[in-house]
Amino acid sequence: MDGEELTAQQTALYDRQIRVWGVDAQKRLSKANVLVSGLNGTLAEFCKNVVLAGVGSLTLMDDRLVSDDDLRSNFLIPPDEAKKSGGSLAEVYCNSLKEFNPMVHVSVEKGNLTQFHGDLFDKFDAVVVSCCTLKEKRMINEKCRERDRRIAFYTVECRDSCGEIFVDLQNYTYAQKKSDDNVKYHLEYPSFQEAISVPWRDLPRKTTKTYFAMRVLEHFEYFHNRKYGETSASDLPIVLNLRKTLCDEQGVNESLIPEKLLDHLLSAGAKEHPPVCAILGGILGQEVIKAISGKGDPLKNFFYFDAADGKGIIEDISPVSKH
Amino acid sequence: MASCSQLDAVKGAKVLMVGAGGIGCELLKTLALSGFEDIHVIDMDTIEVSNLNRQFLFRQSHVGQSKAKVARDAVLKFRPHINITPYHANVKSPEFNVEFFKQFSVVLNGLDNLDARRHVNRLCLAAEVPLVESGTTGFLGQVTVHIKGKTECYECQPKPTPKSYPVCTITSTPSKYVHCVVWAKDLLFAKLFGDRNQVNDLNVHSSDDGDTSKSTEDVFERNQNEDPEKYGRRIYDHVFGYNIELALANEETWINRKKPRPIYMKDVLPIESFQQNGKLDNCIKEDVAISAMQVVGLTNPQDIWSLAENTKVFFEALRLFIEKREKDIGNLTFDKDDQLAVEFVTAAANIRASSFGIPMHSLFETKGIAGNIVHAVATTNAVIAGLIVIEAVKVLQGDFCNCRMTYCLEHPSRKMLLMPVEPFEANKSCYVCSEKPLLLELNTQKYRLRDFVEKIVRNKLGMNLPLVMIGANLIFEAGDDLEDDVAANYARNLEKVLAELPTPVTSGTVLTVEDLQQELTCNIVIKHREEFDEEKEPDEMVLTGWNAPNKESRFTSNGESSTHSAQVSERTETTVDTDTGRERSVITGTKRKLSEIEAASDNSEIQSLKPNSANHETPQQVIDNDDDEDDIVMLDAFPEAGKKKKVEVS
Numbered sequence: 001m002d003g004e005e006l007t008a009q010q011t012a013l014y015d016r017q018i019r020v021w022g023v024d025a026q027k028r029l030s031k032a033n034v035l036v037s038g039l040n041g042t043l044a045e046f047c048k049n050v051v052l053a054g055v056g057s058l059t060l061m062d063d064r065l066v067s068d069d070d071l072r073s074n075f076l077i078p079p080d081e082a083k084k085s086g087g088s089l090a091e092v093y094c095n096s097l098k099e100f101n102p103m104v105h106v107s108v109e110k111g112n113l114t115q116f117h118g119d120l121f122d123k124f125d126a127v128v129v130s131c132c133t134l135k136e137k138r139m140i141n142e143k144c145r146e147r148d149r150r151i152a153f154y155t156v157e158c159r160d161s162c163g164e165i166f167v168d169l170q171n172y173t174y175a176q177k178k179s180d181d182n183v184k185y186h187l188e189y190p191s192f193q194e195a196i197s198v199p200w201r202d203l204p205r206k207t208t209k210t211y212f213a214m215r216v217l218e219h220f221e222y223f224h225n226r227k228y229g230e231t232s233a234s235d236l237p238i239v240l241n242l243r244k245t246l247c248d249e250q251g252v253n254e255s256l257i258p259e260k261l262l263d264h265l266l267s268a269g270a271k272e273h274p275p276v277c278a279i280l281g282g283i284l285g286q287e288v289i290k291a292i293s294g295k296g297d298p299l300k301n302f303f304y305f306d307a308a309d310g311k312g313i314i315e316d317i318s319p320v321s322k323h
Numbered sequence: 324m325a326s327c328s329q330l331d332a333v334k335g336a337k338v339l340m341v342g343a344g345g346i347g348c349e350l351l352k353t354l355a356l357s358g359f360e361d362i363h364v365i366d367m368d369t370i371e372v373s374n375l376n377r378q379f380l381f382r383q384s385h386v387g388q389s390k391a392k393v394a395r396d397a398v399l400k401f402r403p404h405i406n407i408t409p410y411h412a413n414v415k416s417p418e419f420n421v422e423f424f425k426q427f428s429v430v431l432n433g434l435d436n437l438d439a440r441r442h443v444n445r446l447c448l449a450a451e452v453p454l455v456e457s458g459t460t461g462f463l464g465q466v467t468v469h470i471k472g473k474t475e476c477y478e479c480q481p482k483p484t485p486k487s488y489p490v491c492t493i494t495s496t497p498s499k500y501v502h503c504v505v506w507a508k509d510l511l512f513a514k515l516f517g518d519r520n521q522v523n524d525l526n527v528h529s530s531d532d533g534d535t536s537k538s539t540e541d542v543f544e545r546n547q548n549e550d551p552e553k554y555g556r557r558i559y560d561h562v563f564g565y566n567i568e569l570a571l572a573n574e575e576t577w578i579n580r581k582k583p584r585p586i587y588m589k590d591v592l593p594i595e596s597f598q599q600n601g602k603l604d605n606c607i608k609e610d611v612a613i614s615a616m617q618v619v620g621l622t623n624p625q626d627i628w629s630l631a632e633n634t635k636v637f638f639e640a641l642r643l644f645i646e647k648r649e650k651d652i653g654n655l656t657f658d659k660d661d662q663l664a665v666e667f668v669t670a671a672a673n674i675r676a677s678s679f680g681i682p683m684h685s686l687f688e689t690k691g692i693a694g695n696i697v698h699a700v701a702t703t704n705a706v707i708a709g710l711i712v713i714e715a716v717k718v719l720q721g722d723f724c725n726c727r728m729t730y731c732l733e734h735p736s737r738k739m740l741l742m743p744v745e746p747f748e749a750n751k752s753c754y755v756c757s758e759k760p761l762l763l764e765l766n767t768q769k770y771r772l773r774d775f776v777e778k779i780v781r782n783k784l785g786m787n788l789p790l791v792m793i794g795a796n797l798i799f800e801a802g803d804d805l806e807d808d809v810a811a812n813y814a815r816n817l818e819k820v821l822a823e824l825p826t827p828v829t830s831g832t833v834l835t836v837e838d839l840q841q842e843l844t845c846n847i848v849i850k851h852r853e854e855f856d857e858e859k860e861p862d863e864m865v866l867t868g869w870n871a872p873n874k875e876s877r878f879t880s881n882g883e884s885s886t887h888s889a890q891v892s893e894r895t896e897t898t899v900d901t902d903t904g905r906e907r908s909v910i911t912g913t914k915r916k917l918s919e920i921e922a923a924s925d926n927s928e929i930q931s932l933k934p935n936s937a938n939h940e941t942p943q944q945v946i947d948n949d950d951d952e953d954d955i956v957m958l959d960a961f962p963e964a965g966k967k968k969k970v971e972v973s
């Protein structure tokens with residue numbers, strides 16, 4: 001790759017990771033702009049990882065004020081200062097993240113991502129959201145897709161010990177070294193809406209149950225006008241009804257989605273389990289770094305982790321045409 | 324998941340973290356967030372710039388300070404009310420004995436070298452404290468759980484030994500760049516700048532050796548007031564010219580090999596270009612790190628230099644050592660953070676590579692090979708730290724049957740990027756966690772007790788403060804608190820061959836070695852043997868028992884070749900991170916052949932699985948003894964491993 005060389009300072013700082021992904025990847029990283037919205041413990045982990053890796057800029061969006069819940073699973077919020085300052089979550093994150101790597105431009109953007117005009121998205125190479133409702137996920141994903149240049153889109157959710165990552169790289173081509181030859185790979189990603197519209201009956205029998213459980217929860221929050229994670233165990237009866245409706249519609253057996261799992265996810269609400277945040281934030285960070293640097297094969301298109309069985313699973317949930 | 328019982332278990336737990344580096348920073352953060360309130364952290368290292376891209380608790384302003392202490396302060400900023408006790412110390416120091424370990428509910432390792440891992444394993448076994456062990460390299464990582472009586476211990480499966488090369492490959496017939504780097508670092512650099520008492524195989528032995536060895540030895544001595552320029556030219560022509568000519572004279576060697584080309588300085592650089600260099604000298608500012616490539620006008624460490632450029636760097640580096648760092652000469656060991664040393668080794672390795680028709684490499688790559696630098700990224704460390712905490716919580720709840728060892732893969736295997744596997748049962752013939760004796764073949768008439776203690780007890784068995792007994796008779800004991808007469812007696816014993824000890828060792832004798840700190844006792848049955856194959860068994864002994872005989876331990880090299888191997892192991896965060904402070908235990912005054920220098924580079928500890936095999940529950944350890952860089956026994960899902968293997972080699 002042409003262009004400026006890395007500075008001596010960059011070379012010294014990034015020495016160990018350049019040995020992993022090479023100088024060209026590091027140069028691409030240092031020119032990339034990442035937007036993050038809906039800040040929680042998982043995204044704190046993610047932000048830390050991409051700032052350390054040396055992306056060009058990181059823009060944070062979240063106007064909410066710091067709450068006690070935010071403090072629980074977060075290392076970016078010094079408890080006393082944060083409350084005193086009265087700043088937004090994005091501002092508090094920004095102050096902490098800046099210190100991690102002076103070579104990365106970390107800043108705050110006010111407002112709500114769903115209200116943003118399309119051209120504002122053009123500044124970014126990757127948009128990562130969490131704490132989003134079904135509607136918001138769809139909207140933001142579509143806005144990314146409408147732009148001329150490709151904007152990678154990611155969602156991440158951590159409900160206690162369970163986590164989900166969704167990736168949309170649209171049309172993505174990358175090269176992989178296979179015994180001295182550079183082999184080109186092409187991947188076609190469905191949008192979030194396209195992915196979740198794949199009939200459940202068409203999915204492999206071994207598809208992780210968490211996928212279906214997350215869809216039920218998403219629909220529950222949507223139909224009942226709940227915010228992301230605004231659930232409790234008392235919602236279980238309604239959710240079990242919804243499970244029945246959805247499973248009937250899809251022509252699958254309800255036992256596909258264990259009641260225990262739904263109960264667990266409902267009780268968790270938006271509460272995160274810190275070790276799972278670290279795992280999701282690590283995997284997500286790596287995926288964004290891959291997509292930006294063009295190094296390594298990116299995951300398509302869902303990732304699941306459940307501390308209960310310890311498995312970190314990739315599921316490709318795409319309409320037949322995008323397999 | 325975060326049930327009440329889980330929270331109680333976590334709150335009441337007192338945990339010990341060993342290592343506050345790449346994994347350690349992530350681990351300390353995740354422990355604190357997960358509700359742990361009493362965490363002790365041991366790390367002997369201080370912070371370096373190359374840590375900052377992933378050890379996120381540290382800042383530029385912390386460079387040079389204790390990792391354990393800075394990590395503590397950083398975590399207290401977001402969790403002010405928990406207790407974190409830092410120890411800026413080596414985990415092997417005597418204060419961390421079995422009693423110390425017994426106070427903890429679980430021990431969590433975020434270590435970077437095999438040696439310390441083995442030591443902690445033994446203390447955990449002796450103290451009966453569960454151990455969660457971890458490691459990462461690039462995108463790969465693993466977490467394992469070791470509980471005495473329930474699972475295997477960390478040492479139940481043989482660990483990959485460092486890659487080694489036949490001495491003659493290094494001295495006469497290099498075929499890969501890494502051979503040239505080993506030569507440049509462990510032979511040439513050591514000869515010119517290291518301990519002069521070290522025996523060094525640098526000179527090619529011609530068939531009519533005889534007296535010439537003495538005269539060639541002198542080539543490397545700089546005569547008093549000898550002009551550095553003249554000296555440099557002499558060295559250059561000797562090692563790249565004369566020695567190659569000498570090697571070419573052994574015609575048999577080259578029957579099936581490409582002949583090397585002797586290189587003399589006058590052919591590469593005309594005299595005038597030197598004088599120009601001399602003038603550039605004035606440009607060096609004293610406050611800038613001394614660098615030969617700067618003087619020569621080379622800026623990008625990623626570039627591959629031409630033969631002429633390498634020659635200039637070689638010459639400038641040598642001159643700068645003489646003119647600016649004269650004090651260091653005679654006691655330098657290669658240090659990858661020593662810019663001038665890296666430049667010298669890069670230049671010398673490339674010139675030799677050019678001579679042998681081997682592709683040249685950049686300073687960046689050479690530094691990685693010579694310094695045993697292991698790839699490291701923050702994301703893998705974060706994931707591994709998360710997995711450690713998940714296992715630690717299970718251990719604390721007594722939920723042993725749900726403990727898993729987990730592999731973090733780069734490419735999915737059966738859809739999994741994080742793959743949990745049931746822990747193994749203990750290996751019944753493990754000398755560490757079972758009572759199984761070892762078998763040692765050696766020549767009792769020739770093998771000295773000193774070598775037995777250093778090479779076998781310390782290096783191979785990983786003991787730190789050993790004592791040796793024959794029956795009830797104590798014949799050696801380590802430690803500096805001995806009575807004078809006892810110490811004198813041991814000193815005499817050390818110089819004796821085994822057959823001539825006060826209690827003579829013969830075939831069938833059982834030696835008992837014990838480490839009081841590790842509370843490990845091991846019986847070794849001796850078998851006398853007269854002859855050993857010089858190439859295949861250069862150590863003149865064969866140790867069998869828990870470990871497969873090491874087929875190719877011939878020329879092992881490490882970051883610091885003249886240090887005692889047991890302590891050397893360049894440090895890695897898992898495997899991984901060499902950059903940090905180094906333990907040095909130079910054995911001065913001991914003459915050892917290079918072929919005997921063993922090193923415990925441990926970078927290759929990532930165990931691997933065969934992905935699509937039906938028997939996926941049985942991970943297989945990768946043992947990479949072969950010289951070939953392509954023979955990764957690992958998953959095809961582990962392409963990075965190939966790279967990694969190359970790097971850890973040297």
Ligand SMILES: [Zn+2]
Binds near residue numbers: 476479750753755756
């Ligand atoms: Zn064992």
